[in-house]
Amino acid sequence: MIYAEHLRKEFKKTVKDPGLKGSFKALFNPKKEIVVAADDITFHVPEGEILGFIGPNGAGKSTVIKMLTGILTPTSGECRINGKIPTNDRKKYVKEIGAVFGQRTQLWWDLPLQETYHVLKEIYEVDDYKFKKRMDFLNEVLELEKFIKSPVRTLSLGQRMRADIAASMLHSPKVLFLDEPTIGLDVVVKDNIRQAIMKINKEEKTTVVLTTHDISDIELLCDRIVMIDKGKNVYDGSLHKLRENYGQTRELVFETDNSSKLTEEQFRKGLNLKKSDLVVEREQNSFKVKFNSKKIPVGEMLGYTLSLTKVKDISVKDADIEEIIRSLYRQGGASDE
Ligand SMILES: Nc1ncnc2c1ncn2[C@@H]1O[C@H](COP(=O)(O)OP(=O)(O)OP(=O)(O)O)[C@@H](O)[C@H]1O
Numbered sequence: 001m002i003y004a005e006h007l008r009k010e011f012k013k014t015v016k017d018p019g020l021k022g023s024f025k026a027l028f029n030p031k032k033e034i035v036v037a038a039d040d041i042t043f044h045v046p047e048g049e050i051l052g053f054i055g056p057n058g059a060g061k062s063t064v065i066k067m068l069t070g071i072l073t074p075t076s077g078e079c080r081i082n083g084k085i086p087t088n089d090r091k092k093y094v095k096e097i098g099a100v101f102g103q104r105t106q107l108w109w110d111l112p113l114q115e116t117y118h119v120l121k122e123i124y125e126v127d128d129y130k131f132k133k134r135m136d137f138l139n140e141v142l143e144l145e146k147f148i149k150s151p152v153r154t155l156s157l158g159q160r161m162r163a164d165i166a167a168s169m170l171h172s173p174k175v176l177f178l179d180e181p182t183i184g185l186d187v188v189v190k191d192n193i194r195q196a197i198m199k200i201n202k203e204e205k206t207t208v209v210l211t212t213h214d215i216s217d218i219e220l221l222c223d224r225i226v227m228i229d230k231g232k233n234v235y236d237g238s239l240h241k242l243r244e245n246y247g248q249t250r251e252l253v254f255e256t257d258n259s260s261k262l263t264e265e266q267f268r269k270g271l272n273l274k275k276s277d278l279v280v281e282r283e284q285n286s287f288k289v290k291f292n293s294k295k296i297p298v299g300e301m302l303g304y305t306l307s308l309t310k311v312k313d314i315s316v317k318d319a320d321i322e323e324i325i326r327s328l329y330r331q332g333g334a335s336d337e
């Protein structure tokens, strides 16, 4: 259904030296710098799959989604969705897809929601019968009733997001691109949105590409994940496999005796492990140590800890999926610049 092949996107950015002089210089003789937002991204999504498209801030996710939806033209590489190249035949293409960009609404600000849907019905050429059926369905799962007569600008974030999701699903698209559809929402609204995604995926075999920073979205919805970082592929596979491959992280928690003067640095010093293999956090007498059990076995870690200090309490547990993903981001040297 979706083929993304070696997608690359460069942006030209004007850089300016500091100060007023710099501003003038930039105005008359702008210095350009190239930002590579997507470097080389390749992945495929079969029909009916919900793909979790994840990565740290600035990884290039939104840029890739914009290329897939035809908003941006790739600098190089190619994407093909349901046999179409998004930028070639935009008019036909937009009828086959739905898109939500959680960080900004696609709806008309001053129009009451209900009217917005009527306009979309005409744009997408949805017939009356299908429109009514669809609206009933969306009303039910997303609970739009309470605010459907209000102008979009008066909606709360959670209401607006539900309205946006409904708009993206109105014309029964074959593919849905959801870029952070649950950002900033409370658990109830998140649940509504997840239900809507799950239902149309099940009932209509809608293919979904979902970007999120909420691991629960991934655990509840996604069959597979593609993780990118700094514009490059980092992981492509099932969540299950990710757990198996990278699930060697363990968490050791212990509380030292009041007389102990153990510091984070002392603890780290004796182990000589890379930062990605050992994270030590301390809060008063409590230590939390996340470590790679492939580099240092659990037993050895316990022995080491007990040899350093007197402990009151100690326990070891497996890392959850969130922890695994966080450590993968760290290994990639992911940063938020
Ligand atoms: N129009 C643009 N002009 C210049 N640089 C851009 C533009 N759009 C994105 N970038 C840069 O490209 C990189 C990737 O941005 P993108 O928005 O795709 O990241 P993201 O993975 O969606 O991040 P987030 O999780 O924060 O939404 C960033 O460094 C960003 O600053």
Ligand SMILES: [Mg+2]
Pocket (backbone or CB within 6 Å): 061, 062, 063, 179
């Ligand atoms: Mg983004």
